[in-house]
Amino acid sequence: MVASSLVDEISDGAGFVSLLLALVTVFTAEVEREREHHRQLGNPSNAGFKRIGSMAAGLAVLTAASVLALLDWFLDAAEATIERDPYEPALAIFSISWVLLLVLVLWQVWIAQAAFRRR
Numbered sequence: 001m002v003a004s005s006l007v008d009e010i011s012d013g014a015g016f017v018s019l020l021l022a023l024v025t026v027f028t029a030e031v032e033r034e035r036e037h038h039r040q041l042g043n044p045s046n047a048g049f050k051r052i053g054s055m056a057a058g059l060a061v062l063t064a065a066s067v068l069a070l071l072d073w074f075l076d077a078a079e080a081t082i083e084r085d086p087y088e089p090a091l092a093i094f095s096i097s098w099v100l101l102l103v104l105v106l107w108q109v110w111i112a113q114a115a116f117r118r119r
Contacts (some may be wrong), residue, residue, distance in 0.1 A: 006076050010094045017070070017097050024063050024104055028111070031056050035115050046118070053115030060108035067101050074098040 035052045077091040077098075 006073075006080065007088050007090055010073055010077060011049070011090050014090065014094065018100065020066055021097050021100060021104075024059065024066075024101070026061055028056070028104055028108055029068045031059065032107075032111050035111055038115075039118075047110070049118050053112045054069060056108050056112035060105055060112060063101055063105045063108060067105060068100065072099055 035049075035056075038048050038052060051100060074095060077095050080088065081095055083089045
């Protein structure tokens, strides 16, 4: 049986995780939009790309720190979800959210790299 304390802990932290996922996604999409706009300008400034790259790198560090902070919960939730004893939707949804945060880190690193290379 899944420890009810794990389900309770993840349920209590669900608001934080969903807010984190939403805000980081919005900020990352805005940084990417700004990078694309700068790229399309014909003669973009180095300072603009440095600013965009720095914002993306900062977001990547913040998101990666959050992913690492939530790693223990993710491993426990993934194990409990795989064992299915009994199936808890909150654990599966948390696991999916954690993976999405991990993908956001990769997107942010790509944006930072592209901005620093002025592409």
